[in-house]
Amino acid sequence: MNGRKIEFADGFSHLVLPNGWGKSTLCAFLRVMLYGLNTARRDTQQALSDKTRYVPQDGHAMSGRLEIEWNGRAVTIVRQTGKGGPMQDFDAFYTDTGEKCRLLTAKNCGQVLLGMGEDAFLSSMMVDGEDMNRPSEELQELLSSMAQTGDATGSAAKALARLDRWRLDIRSGRGHGELPEAQSEQTKLEEQLEQLESLSHDIAKQKEKCRSLEREAQKAQDAYERSYQAFTEQQADEESRRRVLREEREQRIREIKNRVPDEDLVREAAEVLYGYEGAVRLEREKRENMPAVETRRREAIERMEKAQHDREIEVDRTTRPKIRWVAGVFAFIFGVLAAATGIMQVEWFPEMENVAGMLNTSALPMVLSALAIVCLLLTFLGSVQKPPAPLPDMDEEKKQLEIEYQRILDEQRMAASVLLEERDRVIEAGKKLSSRVTNVEEAAEVIRSAMADLQLIRREQSALGDVILEIQRGPEDDEEADAVRQQLDALGARQSEARRVLDAAREQLSRLQGQADMIGTMEEIRAKLSACKERIVQLQKQYQAVEHARQIVSSENAALQARVSPQITSLAQSYLAYLTADNYQEIRLDDQFRARTAGADGQLLNERQLSSGARDQLYLALRLAVCETLAGAKEAPLILDDPFLTSDDARTERGIALLKELGRKRQVILLSCRKSA
Template identity: 30%
Template sequence: MLIQRMSAAFGRLRNETLQLQDGLNIIEAPNETGKSTWCAFLTAMLYGINSRKRDKAGFIADKNRYAPWDGGSMSGRLECHADGADLTITRATRRQTAPMADFQAVYTGTASPVDGLTGTNCGETLLGVSREVFERSAFIRQSGLAITQDAGLERRVASLISSGDEDTSYTEAYDALKKQLNRRRFNKSGQLPALEAELAEVQQQLDSSVQLQQQLADALERSQALESDVQALSDELAQYDRWEAAQKRRQLAALTDAADTAAQRVHSLTQQLEEDRVPDTETIGRLRGAIVNLETVRKNVEKARTDRDEAMKALLRAEKNVNDSPFAGQTAESARKEAQGTSSDRVPGPIAFRELAIFFLFLAAAGGIFALLYSQLSVLSLPLFQLVPWALPALAAAVVAAAGTYISRQYRQHALKKLCNIALMKRFGTTDTNEITAFADAYTAAVEVRDAAQADLNTKSATADAYYNTLTTNEQAILLEVRRFAPAAFDIPTADQVLRQAAQRRKALSEAQTAAREAQVRLDLLVQQGIPDSCDMESTPPLRSRETVADALAQAQVQLAAARSATDRLTGQLHAMGDPDGLRASAESLQSQTGQLQEEYDALRLAMDTLAGANTVLQNRFSPQLSRRTTEIFHELTEGRYTAAALDRSFHLTARPAGDPIDRDIQLLSAGAADQLYLSARLAICELVLPPEKSIPIILDDALTNFDDERCATALRWLKQAAAHRQILLFTCHSREADFFARDPEVAVQRL
């Protein structure tokens, strides 16, 4: 058989696919990536999943262990080559109680089903061995390398040694004989001890016949006395029952009156509530809740009004700051422009005395120069001055006039600026341009604060008005609804009081209804207990209590039953005994049966001993061959470190190191050497037990984990040689196996 492709929705595998080739396949994957799950999936595809297994302590059934992690259903597809044809096998889950029970096998590429191949016999048909043989031979896990006995593996070994009949198992035959042997005698149980005990009992019956007659007479006399006592106590208890029945009749009458009274009260209260148009409990609760909510709205109104008053105060403070400014009444823009205008109109202060003195000295010097020039020009008798003798004096006069005009204008400007400065001091208290500009900036900020305060006041006033309107609207709505049944409720306190009274009246009705139901229930329970139609209403209670009479009656009945049982038992024993001749005939028959069973017991014991001897011969014929092949493989895997290995009939292993004459138990070997010995035995079993014509694939799940690098390399070379005859799948969590065959084209290496 050759596995070509597997696709699985199984455990952690979510519709994943694994492609395989002929020969040795190395599948490398880290821990928890699905190696063991792929191995379990292959087994499930071949042999199915046992849905009858249940979870136990320390064990999870496969149907739960490999349920898909994504919550879906188990399913899978297996493509393989078997018996000269390519097959496609699918398993699906139609019912959650039967995972992967929906089986189909067709020839690959067609829809033609494979005749005779079913979900039950798939593994045995394709591989030629049962599931137990496959799991104990070709399916090799790192956690399950040890070999265990199994009836299926035992039948397979027996078929190879003897007749080829795989239906024969020493263990099953031995167990069947032992079961028959134990049926006849097992310690003090079984058919033989039972017959022996019965025979002894018959012998005892013969001796006890007379004693039983006397015991029977005594038992009959005691039974008659106890019957009289039971009858008297029963009569006394019946009298108590009649008295209790009378009491129940009185109680029934009282409960009936109570139920009627409660029902009338409920009817009266209901009618009165309907006449007064009292609303139902839900409406009352809703209105009272609305009144409670009014308090919250009222608090919101008070808070909003407080916030509005605070905003009004803030606005007044802001307006005061604006009005206290020298720029009061102006806009911020005009205040800034006015402040800027005062800086541009400012002129220097009054003319200094030194400047005037220098000016008049200049005029005097000019006059002197003009006089000197005039006298000189006159002496020279220039034509100009002769024609205009008054020109120089006129020029001097003009200069003096211009100087006077300039001085007059300076004094007028000085006086005007002085008046402006006086006005600035009066208005701003300063003539400093920077301080006036600061006043203008402060005024602008005050105007902005005032405007913000006004906006805040408007917002909070609107909020207070909205809350007030809501309060008023809700109050009117509540009062309007309350006045439908209480016209005098014109304010909320009155409405609340009316609703409280209505709630109390509704509560009274509810309590009355509850009392009526309870009274009716008590009445119904009493009626269900059963009340005699007629009883003595004047009867008086017995002298003793019911408990005393009942206990005495119970004891008397137990004693009477015991006495009757003793009488019946003694009568039965006497009938069983019969006359002495019948008892002797019965004893002889029992002795004959005991002898026959003893002969069968001896024959079964002889058969078991003979079967054990035959099995020993078979094991001795097979064990050397298996031990020899195990030795050969183990010798190769350990590179000559061990020269011998042996298996006993229970598949227990021992090994002999080279140069050492003593075999060592496998438990004395290291973990790695023990795994190598187990693997050698498993591979030897595969060669000797599995049918060669089927070429059953060998599955190894982390089987080389405890091997060191050298022995791992040796094992890999051995597996490659073995893969020439059958497909081998080696799942590993290490990279050394894949690295070892990295450049070998004959080995398929893939990493998950």
């Protein structure tokens, strides 16, 4: 189409163009010349399609020229491709004078000339025959939308569907959506907060109870100790005192033995612990020595590199050629004199010719040449110095240094590996002594405690041996005071019971604190609850906004339908009756889009029951009615691209006749691939 000139007459213009000529491209050209090619909206399929689909085949940039008649004057519009993008350079001027038309710009050209935006122009003033090939359900929705509001894009229905989807995403009718989830989260957090407050109250009460039990246990222990002290003081007889001491030692030994594991296991664990402590000391020593080793290695490498660098400088200095420039100058002078004497026969010493036979003019060139040769030899004699002794092999020294460094690293790794093995052994030995052991610190503590108990047994056994020896050396045993013993036993039992109750209270306090730790801190729960409440408020506002927008769209669509639908339906009925030769005389809009036949029964047929040709006529009648209703008296041309693709000759004739009738009021441009009969 490059360089082609296409003219449209006033009123009705019918261009018959073959398939593949570019009728759709021509329609797109008219739209772009009026409204421009929007390349900024990268997310729209239309802009992307125009940029790729209508690229010129000759490789040149997009450009176009459109001449129009506006307000009684001819105006030329030119769009070209520039730095802003395809068809972004705009120019409008009056054709007769060349004066710029300042009322028209690249953005408002179509709006000013036609009185409508691009979307309204596409939906009302451009009829594409390809729309008739839509699926039945989609075409039925399109017909209903056009008959109700004149909207060929179904924007109101799409907007309502999107708002409904947003509303369901926020809150659906079955308890799903973001808002119910947030409310459920709020309820859960409030329950956790209430539970945490209850636990905090219980923990405070339990702590107070533990403090009270501690005081009672301390009182029982003090009473026991005072009674025991009084008991021992009341034992006037030395033998009775020794017997008491023996019983106490034996009792303590039994108690210690009851809580101490097998002695062999304790000894084995003690040996493992000693090994682990030695491994810890060894690993710490190796690890602490590593920085010094690294420093020594780095200093040695720097020292070797510096020595090698200094040696290279010395070699370069001693091996540099030494030329005696003074001797060279004399050699040059003697050579020049010899050449001048031999070639030009210059007499340098005429007054001393043949003096004493020592100087002969003919032998002077040879003498000067000999002197030049001697000076030349002196110039370069000794210029190449003997290279110094080679530098010791630094690579071997570095290799030995790396080997030593690697050996130290291997020792450090070996110490760390041994430490890990000893740690595992300590943990295993600790688990044999106590099932509660989980780490090496607990295992070491258990082993040390067991060792201390063994040592305590040894001391108690030694003390018991001393008591037995004293008893054996002393007099016969005296009877103890039963009353005093019973009182002491009762105090001991009371002390044990107080300690047991205190331990149980502490265990209960630990359980309560563990439950509170599992829930979290009060500040965290309150912060989450506050954030959840704010999110609920935002979701409620969003839901109200969506609901309000839905009501506005519904009410505005209903108002537009009440205002526009009767006019569109009335015009469409008259156009359909004309197109079908009064075979269909009524269009009814209900749950299904239907048309009444002109037969005796006057049967109502829905869109699916109509023939293909009748359905195309119905679509064309609605599009023409939309054009007349929405455009009204505006000077907007009606452009039709092959609207009779599926029509026979008779339907095509009646359609063209109707378009000619419309061409009396506005410009109508029909592009088709066949002529009318």
